Amino acid sequence: MARHIVADAGEIPPGGRKLVTIRGREIGVFNQGGEYFALLNRCPHQGAELCKGTLIGLATSTGPGNFELTRHGEMLKCPWHGWEYEIRTGQSWCDPNDIKARAYPVTVEHGATLVKGPYVAETFQVEIEQDYVVIEV
Amino acid sequence: MTPEDGRTLVAEAPANASRSKLKLIDCDVHHALRSSKDLYPYMATRWHDHIAQFGRRRPVPFLASSPYPKTAPALSRTDSWPPNGGPPGSDLAFLQEQLLDRYNIEYGMLHLLTSGMDERNQDLGNALCCAINDWQYEHWTQKDKRLKAAIVVPGEDAVAAVKEIERWAGNPDFCQISIVTHSIEPLGRRRYWPIYEAAQAHNLPIGLHSSGTNGHAVTSAGWCSYYVEEQHNVALSQQNLAISLVCEGVFERFPALKAVIVEAGFVWVPAVCWRLDQHWARMRGEVPHLTKKPSEYFRSNLWYSSQPADEPENPQDLRQVIEWLGWDRLMFATDYPHWDMDNPEHAFKFRMTEAEQQQVFAGNARAVYGLA
Ligand code: FES
Numbered sequence: 001m002a003r004h005i006v007a008d009a010g011e012i013p014p015g016g017r018k019l020v021t022i023r024g025r026e027i028g029v030f031n032q033g034g035e036y037f038a039l040l041n042r043c044p045h046q047g048a049e050l051c052k053g054t055l056i057g058l059a060t061s062t063g064p065g066n067f068e069l070t071r072h073g074e075m076l077k078c079p080w081h082g083w084e085y086e087i088r089t090g091q092s093w094c095d096p097n098d099i100k101a102r103a104y105p106v107t108v109e110h111g112a113t114l115v116k117g118p119y120v121a122e123t124f125q126v127e128i129e130q131d132y133v134v135i136e137v
Numbered sequence: 138m139t140p141e142d143g144r145t146l147v148a149e150a151p152a153n154a155s156r157s158k159l160k161l162i163d164c165d166v167h168h169a170l171r172s173s174k175d176l177y178p179y180m181a182t183r184w185h186d187h188i189a190q191f192g193r194r195r196p197v198p199f200l201a202s203s204p205y206p207k208t209a210p211a212l213s214r215t216d217s218w219p220p221n222g223g224p225p226g227s228d229l230a231f232l233q234e235q236l237l238d239r240y241n242i243e244y245g246m247l248h249l250l251t252s253g254m255d256e257r258n259q260d261l262g263n264a265l266c267c268a269i270n271d272w273q274y275e276h277w278t279q280k281d282k283r284l285k286a287a288i289v290v291p292g293e294d295a296v297a298a299v300k301e302i303e304r305w306a307g308n309p310d311f312c313q314i315s316i317v318t319h320s321i322e323p324l325g326r327r328r329y330w331p332i333y334e335a336a337q338a339h340n341l342p343i344g345l346h347s348s349g350t351n352g353h354a355v356t357s358a359g360w361c362s363y364y365v366e367e368q369h370n371v372a373l374s375q376q377n378l379a380i381s382l383v384c385e386g387v388f389e390r391f392p393a394l395k396a397v398i399v400e401a402g403f404v405w406v407p408a409v410c411w412r413l414d415q416h417w418a419r420m421r422g423e424v425p426h427l428t429k430k431p432s433e434y435f436r437s438n439l440w441y442s443s444q445p446a447d448e449p450e451n452p453q454d455l456r457q458v459i460e461w462l463g464w465d466r467l468m469f470a471t472d473y474p475h476w477d478m479d480n481p482e483h484a485f486k487f488r489m490t491e492a493e494q495q496q497v498f499a500g501n502a503r504a505v506y507g508l509a
Contacts, residue, residue: 046483052216079216080478082208 001136009108009131012036015073019051022137026051027104029133030087032073037087038135039076040102044092048080050101056084058093076101105136159241159494161481162502164442165346165399165470166236166245166284168277169211169226173251175276179268184261194257196352198360208364209476217474225474229280236473237283240481243499244508246312246470247277247286248346248399254292254317255349262291266301270311278310285506287315287344295331302332306339312506313342313397317349324378325385333391342395342440342505345378347371368477375401376409379439383413386426388438395505396439400472403441407461410435436463440505442470443497444479452486464493468502 006020012031019028019041026041028051043050057072075084075093084093090103111128126132170176177185209215211224217235219228226232237245253265266289273286288305290298298316305311314336322328324345336343354360355374361367375398388394410432417424417431427434441462449455459467472478481498489497502508 046480048214048480049216054215080214080476080480082476 003134003136005109005114005126005132005134006038007133009133012133015055017051022135025137027135027137028052029106029135030055030076032087035088036106036108036133038104038106039085039087039090040104042102043078043080043083044099044101045078045081045083048078050076050078050085053077053079055087058084107134107136108132109134159498160243161240161469162499162506162508163236163240163242163245163471163473163481164397164468164502165444165472166232166247167226167473167475168229168232168247168249168273168284169224170249170251170272171223171227176265176268176272179271180264184264187261193261195255195350196257197350198352198354208368212476213474214476214478229277232473233281236471237281240471242283244502244506245284246344246502246506247273247284248315248344248348249273249287249289250346250348252289252291252315252317252349254290255319255351256291259291259294259297263294263297263301266291266297267304270301270305274308274310285312285508286310287313288341289315290332292316292329292332293321295328298332299335302335302339302341306335306341311341312508313344315344315346315348318345318347318375318378319349319351319353319355321351323381323385325381325383325387327385330387330390333387333394337391337394340393340507342397344397344399345375346399347375347401372401372405376405379435380409380413380431382439383431383434384424384427386424388434389426389428392438394438397442397468397505398439399442399470400444401441402445402447403443403462403467404447404455404458406435406441406466407458436466440466440468440501442468443484444470444472445477446479446484448486455485456487464496465501467497468505469498 004022006029007018012018012029014031014033017028017030019026027038028041030037039051041049041051054077055073056075056077057069058075059067059069061067074087076087077084085091085101090101092099108131111126111130111132114126114132115128213225217225219231221228236242249269251269253262253269256262256265269289277284278286288302288311290301292298302314314332316324316332333343355367355370361370379398382388382396413431417427447455469481470479471481
């Protein structure tokens with residue numbers, strides 16, 4: 001496990017995302033209303049680039065004839081067969097126990113903390129007074 | 138810090154190279170017209186004027202919609218829209234990158250979802266089919282030798298269809314004949330037999346990809362409400378078609394005719410065969426022209442493309458179904474760029490032996506289409 005600085009805080013706007021490559025792994029970093037989440041860019045179904053999918057809400061119903069759209073922007077829909085994943089956990093909606101997209105912990109750290117290490121940021125100029133998005137891989 | 142380690146990151150990750158060493162034959166690739174005007178250079182001016190003034194006349198029930206399942210715009214993967222514009226499948230370079238190069242595809246069998254066969258004005262339908270074939274030849278098969286086209290024919294007018302088959306037969310860029318499956322009558326009926334006769338004579342399989350519209354619902358009980366139903370019912374309509382070809386005696390009359398059912402799945406085949414054989418045993422006297430059990434025609438004259446491969450809870454169950462179907466019947470297809478595309482690396486969730494892989498991913502199609 002190592003921690004990687006992947007963006008300046010503010011670089012990814014709310015509702016936005018950034019695709020990064022860490023140790024050969026493509027990972028999508030999402031800003032959902034100020035909170036950050038990271039998922040492997042690979043759908044566990046048939047391997048599509050999941051993080052290029054559309055962010056949607058969740059359509060639910062308590063019975064025929066009514067429906068509700070909730071959790072706006074919290075679900076990631078795969079660009080291929082449309083399976084829906086929670087960006088928060090990577091859990092799939094169709095089969096939450098068995099099918100999960102790989103999720104990584106994300107934190108926002110202050111530059112002053114980061115310069116102390118032990119983060120992977122060797123050649124990256126960390127400004128003490130700035131915040132950064134850090135993910136653990 | 139290396140690019141791998143965070144900071145110097147690119148927004149776009151590099152394209153994945155193919156991980157498959159096996160060269161594949163993909164039996165269902167969808168190229169597309171950027172606009173119907175792409176066909177104009179191949180049509181007499183008379184038709185440009187006609188289309189401008191009268192438009193096309195197709196028996197389409199949903200005016201501002203489509204009777205086909207479409208869970209995504211243009212039925213397509215949302216990542217398949219070409220960066221240079223146009224609908225998915227319309228840009229050769231992007232199709233090469235996303236499909237042919239990415240998955241190590243030796244041959245891709247093209248199925249255009251536009252045809253002139255369901256145009257009511259038969260002369261216009263004929264002109265459209267001819268133009269489509271010229272366009273396929275010039276813009277696709279001549280530009281990438283991996284792509285093989287189907288001769289699109291106005292199948293409701295068998296005389297014109299045979300003429301069009303004869304215009305291309307022997308041209309190695311065309312490997313099969315395409316007729317729409319939502320036809321005016323079940324495709325086993327004799328009005329379509331001249332097409333089968335020509336197909337057999339030229340050793341060209343008939344490619345039956347669900348397509349076209351005849352004004353009828355694909356279910357026998359009318360229009361269903363949801364695409365999720367339609368998605369399944371389209372496959373049922375392909376079963377009806379296969380049953381019609383068998384029961385009308387098409388393969389008795391044309392024993393060397395090959396027909397490929399495309400994009401209808403395949404797990405239904407064994408069950409249909411069991412049931413038909415049972416009916417045949419009791420009602421054989423009604424169809425004495427069938428000298429063999431119906432299942433035997435399914436085994437000798439019909440092939441099935443794999444996509445969408447079913448995903449049973451226990452992946453091994455699919456192996457059992459393929460045993461029933463026959464390993465020599467199944468031909469891999471992606472259906473690129475459509476949203477329900479199968480990725481060759483993940484479509485089958487059970488392990489095939491090398492010999493089985495060889496058959497399903499290339500060998501069967503190579504034999505059916507006579508590819509080198
Ligand atoms: S590859 Fe993502 S849903 Fe199938």
